[in-house]
Amino acid sequence: MAEYDAESLLILVVDDNPDDLYLIRRDLMALGHRVAGVCTAAEALDHIAQAYPDVLMTDVGLPGMDGIELLKTVRVRTGGSWIPSLVFTGSLDEATQMRALEAGADAYLCKPASRQMLHAKLGVILRLKAMQRQAEARNRELARYRSLQEEEQRLARFVMERLINLEALGDPAVSHWIASAAEFSGDLIAAARTPGNVLHVLLADGAGHGLAASLNVLPVTAPFYRMTERGFGIDAIAREINSKVRALLPVDRFIAATLVAVNFRERYVTVWNGGNPGPLLVRPDGGVRLHFNRHHFPLGVVDDDEFDGTVDAHVVNPHDHLLLFSDGLIELEDAAGQALGVDGLGAALNNLPADLRLPRLTDIVHELTGGSPPRDDISIAHIALTDTPQPVPAVSSGDSPAAPTASDWRFVLRLGAADLKRLDAVPLILGAIEQFEGVRPFAGRLFLVLSELFNNALDHGLLRLPSSLKAGVEGMDVFLDERTRRLARLEMGAVEFELSLRQRDGQPPVLHISCADTGPGFNHEQQIRSAGDEPSGEDILKGHGRGIPLLLRVCDDVRYSGVGNRVDVLFRLAERTS
């Protein structure tokens, strides 16, 4: 007959009239239910304290506590759980019905009720109960899902924090700020220095925000740190990350990224920017000196053969700062819906000394968002370009620089025009020779030596760029532009490196490095003479010495030969005592 026939309920019936109690009990049992019958509210409460019935049915008029008071009391005593209840009475009085419903009765029944009516009313209660059970099950499922989610997020946040922002942002030249739209930031800032003391800073913004965006930016950190540590340029790093993102992420996920390299020694910066607003070069008075506005594709959008690694180079005043930011900052809108924009950002910085800029920008973000999380992640990096004197890299500890056992090797690398355009020679060589015993502790210094040798061979030897180009305020700009132009046009010529280890009994091993190019050479004798004295920082910065003074400082012997297109240096694999 009805859908609940199969279910046998335990029903507690409260009625002070034994005849009525008998009839109801009989009808309920006939419907297949089990019945506990009591005559007073007090007995009913005792019963409920022992075990909850499936349904409570009570008469209104009872001696002592009446049926409606009983419902209220049961409700209080059972706290959060719900005992479906049905009130029956002989009265058709509306006020009583209202009181009963307000007290929490789920159905109302007039005595005498037919068995069919009883059945129908119980049906109502059963449907309610079924819904209740379903809701409870869903709640339990939700609670379980939520705690699982919370646990996963906790783990994800832990891993993310390790992988992303933290340790490498200790660089004294970089201050930064990130505001997240969701619990996880899809923005990331990383900073690290090459062995040659060039500072690399990366500001990345994964498409979207929240955990998904945060996952997006994961592929960028490892190549950034690893390649910076090895001395690769930001163009090579951008290319590598582009390939990684392309390979790992789905087509609609990409990463807007700004990579900058700050060369403190030569006082210039290079910028590669794909998908972020271009960074600003800011004067000491807060005015914008330059807006880098070349836009490449964001990382992960195009294949490697379409990737464009062109960087913009610019000579900088060491008291300037470089400001990197994600689009979330300039897309902030005021109450009238007007976006901040790059112009608004520039205006906000005007007349602000360097140390007040980041605090001012965070204030602006708080003003424009009214303190609630921003719509998009916002990240800002403020980089001081102040010249730091370049220390000769220390011999790294841990690895003992003690004389290696008889090691005998020779490494030769020859790069022709095509490969000179696309390969970073120095990390390539260093990566190889570091594998030999005893070399690694000197990697920092060797990076300097190899860089000087390579740059001389390429810039001056093959590209025939005169050092005098670097003179003057715009000198380095002119030099770098010209270098890019000439390198692109280079069709022939080669640079050859040969490295070998010499070892004599009782002496520390000596690395012999020779570097030759196919260019016409230069007047090396004059250069060496002018570089004979300990070079001042000024000399190095003027860039006239082809880095020779630096070579003399780090190497034991520097010898030019041929027409000046071959240089041999000796580098002792031991701590220098001077």
Add this chain to the structure above:
Amino acid sequence: MDTSVSTQQSQARIQLSGRFDFNSHREFRDAVDRALGSPGTTEVAVDLGNVAYLDSSALGMLLMLRDKAKSSGKTVCLANAKGSVRQVLDIANFGKLFPIV
């Protein structure tokens, strides 16, 4: 965001209005399926004229569309982008991936 798709000769036009962001994922995907599914079209134009705001997720969706269109031999162009929407496309260099008309 609201979407509508119309077809004229060989061009299917997806008209978007409102905020085109990560919340529009489903609507946009449906519109793309309709546009690419309409018979005889060789080009899909995404009309951004009434889009007030576009974020990086939207750029991702455009890349997705470009991929899908390419695999069925169709081309995609972006139409009527202006103001801040145009700026976002320029910053991401999308002018090199899509004809912007």
